[in-house]
Amino acid sequence: MTLTIPDLNLRLIAPALIVAISAIIVLLGEIFTPANQKRWIGYAALVGLAIAGEAALSMWGATTTGFRAMIVADNFGVFLTFTVLLGAALSILLSIDRFAQGEYYALMLFSVAGMILMATATDLIVIFLALELLSLPLYMLAAFHRENTKSLEAGLKYFLLGAFSSAFFLYGIALIYGATATTNLALIAKSAPSDLLLIGAGLLLVGFAFKVALVPFHWWTPDVYEGAPTTITAFMSVGVKAAAFGAFFRVFLIALPALAVDWRAVLAVLSVITMTLGNVAALLQSNIKRMLAYSSIAHAGYILIALVAMGKDGSASALFYLLAYTVTNLGAFGAVIALGNQENERLEIGDFGGVAKTQPFIAALMAIFMLSLAGFPPFGGFVGKFLIFGAAVQNGFAWLAVIGVLNSLISAYFYLRPVVAMYMHEPVLEWSGSTPLTTRVSSLVMLALILAVAFVIALGILPSPAIAFAQGGLIK
Numbered sequence: 001m002t003l004t005i006p007d008l009n010l011r012l013i014a015p016a017l018i019v020a021i022s023a024i025i026v027l028l029g030e031i032f033t034p035a036n037q038k039r040w041i042g043y044a045a046l047v048g049l050a051i052a053g054e055a056a057l058s059m060w061g062a063t064t065t066g067f068r069a070m071i072v073a074d075n076f077g078v079f080l081t082f083t084v085l086l087g088a089a090l091s092i093l094l095s096i097d098r099f100a101q102g103e104y105y106a107l108m109l110f111s112v113a114g115m116i117l118m119a120t121a122t123d124l125i126v127i128f129l130a131l132e133l134l135s136l137p138l139y140m141l142a143a144f145h146r147e148n149t150k151s152l153e154a155g156l157k158y159f160l161l162g163a164f165s166s167a168f169f170l171y172g173i174a175l176i177y178g179a180t181a182t183t184n185l186a187l188i189a190k191s192a193p194s195d196l197l198l199i200g201a202g203l204l205l206v207g208f209a210f211k212v213a214l215v216p217f218h219w220w221t222p223d224v225y226e227g228a229p230t231t232i233t234a235f236m237s238v239g240v241k242a243a244a245f246g247a248f249f250r251v252f253l254i255a256l257p258a259l260a261v262d263w264r265a266v267l268a269v270l271s272v273i274t275m276t277l278g279n280v281a282a283l284l285q286s287n288i289k290r291m292l293a294y295s296s297i298a299h300a301g302y303i304l305i306a307l308v309a310m311g312k313d314g315s316a317s318a319l320f321y322l323l324a325y326t327v328t329n330l331g332a333f334g335a336v337i338a339l340g341n342q343e344n345e346r347l348e349i350g351d352f353g354g355v356a357k358t359q360p361f362i363a364a365l366m367a368i369f370m371l372s373l374a375g376f377p378p379f380g381g382f383v384g385k386f387l388i389f390g391a392a393v394q395n396g397f398a399w400l401a402v403i404g405v406l407n408s409l410i411s412a413y414f415y416l417r418p419v420v421a422m423y424m425h426e427p428v429l430e431w432s433g434s435t436p437l438t439t440r441v442s443s444l445v446m447l448a449l450i451l452a453v454a455f456v457i458a459l460g461i462l463p464s465p466a467i468a469f470a471q472g473g474l475i476k
Contacts, residue, residue, distance in 0.1 A: 007066045007067065007068065008066070008067065009064070009066035009067070011059070011073070012059075012064060012065075012066040012067070012071045012072070012073045012120070013066075013067075013071060013117070013120075014052075014055040014056075015052040015053070015055045015056040015081050015085070015116050016052075016113045016114075016116040016117050016120075017113075018048060018051050018052040018055055019048055019049065019052045019085075019109050019110075019112050019113040019116065020109070020110065020113040021048070022044065022045060022047070022048025022049070022051075022052075022109050023045075023048075023105075023106045023107075023109035023110045023113070024106075025044060025048070026041050026044055026045055026048075026102050026105045026106045026109065027102055027103065027106040029041050029044060029102055030101065030102020030103060030106070031102075033102075035100075038100040038101070038102065039096065039100065041100070041102045041105055042092055042095065042096035042099075042100075042105055043096070044105075045092050045105040045108070045109055046089055046092055046093070048109065049085050049088055049089045049092070049109075049112070050089070052081075052085055052116075053081075053082060053085045053086075056078050056081040056082060056085070056116075057078065057082065059073045059078055060075060060078050060472075061075065061472075062074075063075075065122065067126075069122060069123070069184055069186065070121065070122060070123035070125075070126045070184070071117075071120055071121060071122065071123075071126065072120055072121075072122045073120065074120075075472050076119075076246070076249075076250075076315070076319070077119050077120035077246070079319050079323075079469065079470060079472075080119035080120075080242055080243065080246040080319070080322070081116050081119060081120070083242045083319075083322055083323050083326050084112060084115045084116060084119065084239050084242050084243060085112070085116075086323075086326060086327070087235065087238040087239050087242065087326045087327075087330060088108065088109075088112045088235065088239060090234075090327070090330045090334070090448045090451060090452060091108070091231055091232075091234055091235035091239075091330065092105065092108065093444045093445070093447055093448035093451075094231045094234065094330075094333070094334050094337055094444070094445055094448050095108075095231040096444050097442040097444055097445065098229075098231060098337075099144075099229075099231070104141070104144060107137035107138075107140055107141050108137065108141065108235065110133065110136075110137045111133070111134050111135075111137040111138050111141070111239070112239065113133060114130045114131070114132070114133030114134030114135070114137075114243070115130075115134050115239050115240070115242065115243035116243070117129070117130035117133065118130035118131060118134055118243040118244065118246065118247045119242070119243050119246035119247065121247065121250075122184065122185045122186065122250065122254070123183050123184050123185065124173045124176065124177075124183040124184075124185070124188075124204075124251070124255075125173065125183050127247050127250075127251070128166075128169060128170060128173060130243075130247075131166065131169065131207070131211070131244075131247075132166065134240065134243060135162050135166070135211075138158065138232070138236055138240070139155055139158050139159040139162065140155065141155075141228070141229070141232045141235075141236075142154045142155040142158050142224055142227065142228040142229075142232060142236075143155025143156065143228075144228075144229055144232065145229055148227070150226065150227035151227050151228060151229065152227075153223065153227050154223060154224045154225075154226070154227025154228045155227075155228075157220055157223055157224060157227075158220055158224045158228075161210065161219075161220045162210070162220075164210075165206065165207050165209075165210035165211070165217065166207065168203050168206040168207050168210075169203065169204060169206070169207025169208075171203050172199075172200045172201070172202070172203025172204040172205075172206070172207065173200070173204070174200075175196055175197075175199055175200030175203065176188060176196075176197060176200035176201070176204070176255075178196055178200075179191065179194050179196035179197040179200060180197065185250060185251060185254040185255040186254060186255075188255040188256070189254060189255050189256070189257060189258070192258075193258045193259055197256075197259065198259055198262060201252075201256050201259055201262075201263060204251060205263070205266070205267075208244060208247070208248045208251075209270070211240055211244035212240070212241055212244045212245055212248065212300045212303075213241075213274075213296060213297045213300050214270050214274045214297075214300055214301070214304065215270065215273045215274040215277050215278070215297065215301075216273075218274070218277075218278070218297045218300075221293045221294075221296060221297055222281075222285075222290045222293040222294060224236075224293075225237065225289050225290065225292065225293035225296070226287060226289045226290050226293065230289065230333055230336060230337050230345060231333075231337065233289060233292075233293075233333060234329070234330050234333030234334065235330075237292070237293075237296050237329050237330075237333070238325065238326040238329050238330055239326075241296070241299075241300065241303075241322065241325070242322045242326060245303055245307075245318065245322060248307065249307055249315065249318065252307060253307075253310065253315070260310070264308050264310070267304055267307055267308050268308045268397065268400055270301075270304060271301045271302075271304040271305050271308060271400065272301070272400070272403050273301075274297060274298070274300055274301030274304065275298045275299075275300075275301030275302055275403070275404060275407045276301075276403075276407060277297070277298075278294045278295065278296070278297030278298030278299075278300070278301060279294070279295075279298045279407050279410045279411045279414075280410065281294040281297075282294035282295050282298065282411070282414045283410070283413060283414050285349075285414070286348055286349055286350070287347050287348060287349075288336055288346070288347055288348070288349055288352075288418065289336070289347055291349070291414055291417075292329070292332060292333070295373060295411070295414075295415075296329070298407065298411060299325055299329075299373075301404075301407070302321065302385065302388055302404055302407075303318055303321055303322065303325075303388070305388050305389070305391070305392050305397070305400055305401070305404055306318035306321065306388050306391055306392075308392070308397055308400065309388075309391040309392045309394070309395040309397060310395060311391070311394075311395055312471065313387075313390070313391035313394055313395065314391045314395065316387070316391075316467070316470040316471040317384070317387035317388045317390070317391045317470070318388070319469075319470035320383070320384055320387055320459075320463070320466055320467055320470040321384035321385070321387065321388055323380075323455075323459070323466060323470070324372070324380035324381055324383065324384040324455075324456070324459050325381070325384065327380065327451075327452045327455035327456055327459070328369050328372045328373055328379075328380060328381055328452070328456050329369075329373070330448070330452055331365065331368075331369040331448075331449060331452030331453055331456060332366065332369040332370065332373065334445060334448050334449045334452060335362055335365055335366035335369060335449060336366075337445055338359075338362045338441045338442075338445050338446070338449060339352070339355060339359065339362055339366070349417050349418055349421055350421065352366075352418045352421040352422050352425075353421050353422070353425035353426055353427060354422070354425055354426050354427030355421075355422040355427070356422045356423045357427055358427055359441075362441065362449070363422045363423070365449050365453050366418065366419070366422065367419045367422065367423075368453055368456060368457070369452070369453070369456065370415040370416065370418060370419050371415070371419075372456050372460070373411070373415055374408065374411050374412045374415040374416070375408045375411070375412075376412075377460060378457070378460040378461050379456050379457065379459070379460040380455065380456045380457075380458075380459030380460045380463070381456070381460075382460060383459060383460055383463045383467075384459075385404070385408060387467070388404070389401040389404050389405060392404070
């Protein structure tokens with residue numbers, strides 16, 4: 001019997017490994033640190049993310065596989081890893097003054113480790129394991145406010161529907177293995193197309209559609225986003241999308257190009273339905289978190305256009321869009337946090353009345369984030385949409401780009417509603433009905449907002465470096 005030593009190249013998983021070790025350190029810190037001295041735990045999590053980011057960027061420019069071709073270190077994975085780590089770091093900055101529990105940061109870091117693995121996996125089994133590592137901590141984090149019934153409801157709904165979608169995903173893997181006798185993406189691509197492979201691809205699509213909130217698998221999104229702690233809503237709205245779309249692109253572009261005629265048509269229809277329903281439903285919302293939830297659904301439809309477009313333009317535009325969306329959406333949720341306080345948050349759009357008079361700087365930042373999400377120049381959201389719609393036109397899907405532009409026009413209405421309330425309405429009274437609400441914004445929250453708005457403006461005014469970065473991160 002020949003003993004085969006697997007190629008355990010730990011450098012390929014160094015970012016995920018560093019994040020996981022940081023989670024363990026944070027968890028131990030929770031046990032051994034007195035209750036009034038736990039603030040350092042959040043900072044320790046930030047240090048772990050920074051080290052993981054350095055490890056990821058050090059692998060830029062090289063394409064190396066390991067663990068029997070189950071993991072790849074390539075520019076596509078590095079870009080997504082950077083995006084996930086940036087989103088996680090901003091989320092932790094928003095959280096330090098609100099959560100002192102070590103388990104909160106440990107769960108977040110374990111989820112980040114799953115996101116990184118999902119973005120760099122080239123085997124369906126590893127993608128599934130990463131998906132579960134990503135999801136399980138988020139189920140608990142969504143229900144982290146144990147005394148809040150909406151938070152508990154959000155966690156339960158997310159768990160039940162997530163388990164349901166995981167079953168579809170796993171069954172799809174089983175059918176694809178039955179059709180090809182492998183779970184490796186590159187080897188699947190060499191197999192002959194078959195009905196069994198097509199059905200398996202359809203089941204994988206269901207699993208991915210749930211994670212990125214595509215219609216009709218989006219029903220969990222508004223309730224979970226509304227019920228979960230706002231910092232967790234911000235984190236899951238960007239981190240999960242980046243990781244899941246990364247795996248989504250890898251599976252369909254690497255493993256299933258032979259079925260492209262079939263899945264491109266399906267994804268084009270899903271894209272139209274998703275962006276349209278997301279934008280129309282957002283028009284009807286009075287709660288800012290539910291509005292941003294439906295907005296998130298619409299943005300998933302925009303990103304799907306890049307997958308339909310395929311080619312290097314499609315991949316590069318998707319990467320840039322995910323980066324721009326990450327900093328913009330986190331900034332929007334950060335502004336919601338800044339405009340509230342520890343006990344209360346301005347969650348109804350009517351509550352934003354007159355904010356420009358009481359907190360002009362935060363109002364200005366919120367306006368920038370809303371305009372960027374709507375696709376107004378000169379912000380990152382405009383460049384992201386321009387690249388995606390341009391990729392669609394160049395690859396023969398001009399009609400899809402036109403529908404995307406029309407949907408962007410629809411979205412301008414609900415994105416501008418908070419801006420109109422802040423600048424054109426009178427200041428609202430505090431929830432007790434006596435005096436205007438004024439709060440002191442945490443320095444860490446302010447830092448997160450300034451970093452986010454700096455990225456949003458830089459990606460809009462000087463997009464060339466980020467575009468070049470995204471173009472270097474093509475799937476190979």
